[in-house]
Amino acid sequence: MPSIPPRAPYAESPSRSRGRKFAEDLSKTRSAFARDRDRIIHTSAFRRLKEKTQVFVAHEGDHFRTRLTHSLEVAQIARSIATALGLDPDLAETVALAHDLGHPPFGHAGEDELQIQMQNYGGFDHNVQTFRVVTKLERRYPRFEGLNLTWETLEGVIKHNGPVADKLEKPSWRGIAEFDAQYDLRLSTWASAEAQVAALADDIAYNNHDVDDGVQAGLFTLEELRAVPLIGPQIEGAWADYPDCDPSIIRLEAVRRMIGAMVDDVMAETRRRVEQGGVKSPEDVRTLGQALISFSRDMAEDLSALRLFLMERMYRHWKVNRTRSQARRILAEMFQLFMAEPEVLPTEWYQRLQGRDEAGRARMICDYIAGMTDRYAIEEHRKLFHLEVWN
Structure with missing residues (x-):
């Protein structure tokens, strides 16, 4: 059984948390970040993710991923990577579970339409909506609106993909600017390593399950995927190892291997950046000037090629376009x-x-x-x- 790596010096710690906007007594049974995770899981917004989708609509089949199953997959990958890197797994898991709370129905089609309808009223952005959910719309406590999450979780929710200070002039981000004026989230810096792990886990999860869902939906075949970077070599390897295996099992084995390859790449590239950047504290992570948690250049190129294939064969497929239109x-x-x-x-x-x-x-x-x-x-x-x- 592999041993758990020691805590990295650049990891966040609940004992050093910057606290909450409204002070609360510490929990006797959970860390501050684990408490945030539990608050998110108990929200109405989290429960509704079970019938919100990304590509397909919920009634099209129970075997396709929903926002809920996707969030759980992201959380699992994020927790595993964070643990292996010596980061705080509760914080990584919490940001992962929260990252899709603001998505409207019908995936990106719904977001695009709400942006059109709201263009004269401040616009719509799903990341901003997620922040709005956890700071305002969820009403469960007598002393405050929202969930009163820790500073580190709020920071991760709004800037897990990188600094966002340049977005504050957008009408859709006005609410973030107003909140930040009262409770500084340092929007010009990078987020914690744990939040960055959640962002990369999102990329790993959705690219893999879109391949899986696309094959199951009949939009493309395993044979066609054999020529696609990243997933193709995994299919070849799985078939070489199990030549008589059922194609449905080969599909799952290839996806499993692709997840492993992407996780290994993130681990190696992150360790390289830690060494190169002399990262020794959480503050070093925020001021590094680039993401600490990242894919290598080769992996990023392969991932771009895979996304191009999915864009052409899945996201713009006429059946998907018809659903998006409706x-x-x-x-x-x-x-x-x-x-x-x-x-x-x-x-x-x-x-x-x-x-x-x-x-x-x-x-x-x-x-x-x-x-x-x-x-x-x-x-x-x-x-x-x-x-x-x-x-």
């Missing part, structure tokens, strides 16, 4: 109806609109729609636009 119409029609006739909103949401200007009403309507699952959005649209459902 999804965008559903959200556009609901948004426009709610703006024109807010009284058809559920009572709780209609009451929240009272006293707000047009932009404020649009933001609340956007919050309502963004929180929907795929199935709920489809059903709401049917009730609003098709009278026969009342017969």
